[in-house]
Amino acid sequence: MSLDNTNITDADAAKITRVEELAYELTVDDVMSKNLITLTPELTMRDALDIFRKNRISGAPVAVNGELLGILSIEDMIRSLRDGRIDLSVADYMTRDVITARNTDQLIEALKQFVKTKVGRLPVLDENGKVVGILTKGDISIGLLKALQRDYETEELIRYRASHLFEDIVSDHTTLILRYYVKKNDFTHGGAASNNIKKALRRLGASPQIARQCGIAAYEAEMNLIIHTNNGGILRVEIEQDKITLEAYDDGPGIPDIELAMQPGYSTASEEVRRMGFGAGMGLSNIKQCVDEMRLTSSPERGTNLYMTLYLKTPKHSPKDKD
Amino acid sequence: MILQDVIERMQLKVLTNSSDLNHVHIYQGYVSDMLSCVVAGAPNGCVWVTLLAHSNIVAVATLLEIPAIIITEGAQPDETTLAQANEKEIALLSTLSPSFEVVGRLWQMGIRANDRISDLI
Numbered sequence: 107m108s109l110d111n112t113n114i115t116d117a118d119a120a121k122i123t124r125v126e127e128l129a130y131e132l133t134v135d136d137v138m139s140k141n142l143i144t145l146t147p148e149l150t151m152r153d154a155l156d157i158f159r160k161n162r163i164s165g166a167p168v169a170v171n172g173e174l175l176g177i178l179s180i181e182d183m184i185r186s187l188r189d190g191r192i193d194l195s196v197a198d199y200m201t202r203d204v205i206t207a208r209n210t211d212q213l214i215e216a217l218k219q220f221v222k223t224k225v226g227r228l229p230v231l232d233e234n235g236k237v238v239g240i241l242t243k244g245d246i247s248i249g250l251l252k253a254l255q256r257d258y259e260t261e262e263l264i265r266y267r268a269s270h271l272f273e274d275i276v277s278d279h280t281t282l283i284l285r286y287y288v289k290k291n292d293f294t295h296g297g298a299a300s301n302n303i304k305k306a307l308r309r310l311g312a313s314p315q316i317a318r319q320c321g322i323a324a325y326e327a328e329m330n331l332i333i334h335t336n337n338g339g340i341l342r343v344e345i346e347q348d349k350i351t352l353e354a355y356d357d358g359p360g361i362p363d364i365e366l367a368m369q370p371g372y373s374t375a376s377e378e379v380r381r382m383g384f385g386a387g388m389g390l391s392n393i394k395q396c397v398d399e400m401r402l403t404s405s406p407e408r409g410t411n412l413y414m415t416l417y418l419k420t421p422k423h424s425p426k427d428k429d
Numbered sequence: 430m431i432l433q434d435v436i437e438r439m440q441l442k443v444l445t446n447s448s449d450l451n452h453v454h455i456y457q458g459y460v461s462d463m464l465s466c467v468v469a470g471a472p473n474g475c476v477w478v479t480l481l482a483h484s485n486i487v488a489v490a491t492l493l494e495i496p497a498i499i500i501t502e503g504a505q506p507d508e509t510t511l512a513q514a515n516e517k518e519i520a521l522l523s524t525l526s527p528s529f530e531v532v533g534r535l536w537q538m539g540i541r542a543n544d545r546i547s548d549l550i
Contacts, residue, residue: 294509297488304492314473321492322468329464383481388465395469 126214128253134216135209137249138230138239144169145178147197151186154178154196167229168200171191174229176200206231209238209429213249216241244414249400269311272347282310282345290338293382299341300324303352310345316416319396321352323414326389330412331377335359339409352397361404368394368402430538432497435476439522439534441499441522445485445514450539453496453520458540460532464489471495476540478531484510491517501528 143161145154145168158164158180165179175197182199186192207216207228219228220243270286272280275287282304286299304321310316324341331354339356361367367374368390375385394400397414404410432453436443443450459471460478464485471477473494479486484502490498500506506514506521514521517549524531 292497294484296485297492301488301491317494318473325468325489326465382483383464383479384460384484384485386463386465388469389525392465392469 124254124257125250128250129214129217130212132213132249133209134207134211134213134241135239136229136253136397137213137245138207138209138241139245140239142167142237142239144201145196146170146238147175147200148193149196151183151194151196151309153197155183155192165227167204167237167240168196169229169237172238174204174206174231174235174237176202176228177204177227179226188417203414207241208232209269217246220246224274224310245383265309268309271310284345286341286343286345287326288328288338288341290332290335292338294331294333296329297325299328303343306343307345307350309363312350312418316418318348320416322354323393323396323416324352326393327352327412327414329384330354330389333375333384335345339364348418350416350418352416354412355409357409358406360408361402361410362406364402406419430540432476434539435535435538436522437533438538439524439526441524443518444500444521445512448536449519450497450520454496455540458532458535458542459530462528468493473538476535478528478535480504480528482506482510484513485512486510487517487519487521490514490519497522499524499531501526501531523534 143157143163143166145157145166147168147170154166157166165177168176169176178200179198182201186194186199191198203222205219205225205228207219207230209230209232218230219225226242228241229237230241232238256274271282276384284303286302288299289295300321303324304317305377307317307320312320320343328341331341335356336358338357339354342353342355344351344353366372369387370391371387375386375388379385393412393414397416399413400417401413402410403413431451432455435441435448435455436450452471455476457472457475458478459475460465461467461470462479462481464481467477467479467489471493472483475495476497477486477490477495478501480501482500484507486498487510489495496518499522501524503523503525505523511521520534
């Protein structure tokens with residue numbers, strides 16, 4: 107996305123990253139330097155050089171009572187040194203035609219100014235036209251990094267709070283139950299429940315490995331509900347301090363031969379479903395690899411109930427670690 | 430291997446609105462058209478080669494944290510699939526070449542099966 111383009115097309119908008127979003131959310135006031143060093147026009151260039159060196163800056167606005175008169179940069183300083191006229195006043199060398207930013211501007215506006223004009227700093231004016239700060243590209247970088255850090259801390263806090271759930275809530279036996287209603291043939295949302303389960307477990311402080319194993323087991327169970335049931339079913343996750351129990355249940359049609367269904371490679375999926383990449387007959391054996399215990403019961407009257415448990419104390423190796 | 434380089438060298442068509450493919454690093458690859466095999470075998474962060482173009486590939490990629498899918502033989506994902514991929518920030522890349530050729534070229538570029546990232550750094 108080009109910053110000096112004022113109009114953002116839909117295609118551009120879709121590409122906007124979090125940093126770019128922040129450039130629209132933050133204002134100049136949020137990131138500018140407020141401990142402002144200003145020069146007065148009657149100072150000599152020698153005085154100004156001392157101020158630059160003492161404060162380790164390479165430019166400063168020239169103002170009287172907050173009224174902006176110009177800006178003096180290190181380039182102006184070099185010109186005066188070259189001319190051997192360092193005892194002339196700041197007013198003689200400052201740039202009078204100053205490009206400024208407004209404190210209420212979105213950061214993106216200031217970024218566009220930097221790109222368009224190639225200036226190193228923008229004096230910032232308030233609604234009365236008084237100088238209230240100065241903005242460099244460095245201020246913008248630091249401001250964006252701080253904002254990203256805040257985002258990160260917020261997510262960390264959510265995760266921290268979630269992971270302390272079991273410690274903060276006192277009961278003789280605390281469990282957290284998540285339920286997902288899975289519709290038959292809803293391939294468009296296939297995998298949504300298992301992805302949410304995985305995300306929830308990560309927030310609750312589960313290791314990436316445990317979250318992945320549960321995610322895979324839940325995914326296979328979820329797809330079974332979508333593909334093989336009469337009316338869909340429910341995916342239920344019960345989280346306890348030492349184990350996670352996943353349960354998938356439906357009201358039919360039931361599995362006629364469970365032993366056969368458990369065999370790797372056996373599938374009853376239709377040709378249409380196979381074309382979508384399902385029906386490898388690996389679902390149940392994948393689940394078996396990911397969980398510590400698995401139980402499957404089924405009858406034509408009561409439907410199918412798949413019960414999976416993962417113990418958190420002794421993590422089982424992932425299927426990919428087996429070789 | 431930076432994903433953007435893979436895309437350029439193999440002249441893949443980027444179907445999604447993926448913006449920062451220069452920041453996606455790919456070390457490993459996986460190929461299969463059977464979702465259960467992918468779920469069981471594809472490592473995190475790999476590039477997945479498949480001729481499936483159905484929206485379920487996005488769900489599987491999200492689950493496994495797969496940042497990029499190369500869809501072979503010109504198979505075309507529908508709008509829903511593309512929208513889901515954009516939302517989940519998964520790059521969908523398209524080529525007319527068959528999977529065998531794509532995997533061969535990825536291998537030539539140094540992408541391997543099940544390499545552990547920790548071994549590479």
